[in-house]
Amino acid sequence: MTAGATGEWRGWRAAARAALYGPDGFYRRPEGPAGHFRTSVHASVLFARAVARLLCRLDEALGRPAPLGFVDMAAGRGELVTGVLAALPAEVAARARGYAVEVAGPPEGLDDRIEWLPEPPRGVTGLLFANEWLDNVPLEVAEVDAEGVPRRVLVRADGTERLGEPVSGPGARWLDRWWPLPAEEGLRAEIGLDRDTAWAAAVATLDRGLAVAVDYAHTVATRPLFGTLTGFREGRETAPVPDGSRDITAHVALDACALPGARLLSQRDALRRLGLAGARPPLALASTDPAAYVRALASAGEAAELTAPGGLGDFGWLLQPVGIPDPLTLLEAG
């Protein structure tokens, strides 16, 4: 983005969209998301294995369809779909079809069983899994002015902000319902309407199965007073400057995204139900089989990271069934 563009005032939605997904946007860069931050997918192969277990349980519930779809929504460099396909038992893998849905292009050497698409395929029977997608769906930000009125926040490409017009229409209704702002100057909210719409559209592409959104989240009882909009670059949290040099992200109001039948739980709870234990191996193993002990210890460390309080374990999992019974039963099987 050029310095000349800094003068233009835009809402955060348009500014973040250009900064992340425009021709020179952050997510078009060759290093991909893994070059700047670590998601659960990068943290450990145990995550893909747990998702593969969920896919297998769903496969049973769906009556072993052929093909069985796995859609990695907002796939980054396709790391999750690659790991899930690799973790499936041969009989399931033979029927599985993997899709990576991503704004950016495919990486070199992608497994040729994976189809790379700009939009989710329609009519899939199977699992659509969106890890850290919705936090990157751009949204408008509101801030309460001196008279107690929530106004749209406008921003320039250098990150300078000012207040625009009062929030009205669907945005105002969304705030009233999901993130009511007391009339105190400076309080802020992120208007999740576009995320609700994006999630509903992704869910609608499934014919039958389960859609899962995983993200750092808050619910109506825990909304932060000043919002969560922030930036990430090269592993560090930075100011959210919409100039294409960094990620722009905000926590997700997952309760607002939920459609009828949905379940919301923490990643810690979801992964434990999927068999991720995180217990240290018995010390006796160190003398009988030192190599196995070291492997088990590393694995326990990774499981602990994926389920850590104050970290990845606090992420929300939104389970959205499509034509199947309560999805919690899938997490309780086995």
Ligand SMILES: C[S@@+](CC[C@H](N)C(=O)[O-])C[C@H]1O[C@@H](n2cnc3c(N)ncnc32)[C@H](O)[C@@H]1O
């Ligand atoms: C935070 S990264 C997560 C990548 C991966 N899911 C993971 O967990 O490692 C977000 C990704 O979502 C992609 N993305 C955002 N909006 C998208 C959309 N509407 N369709 C496809 N990909 C999208 C971005 O390009 C980026 O690669």
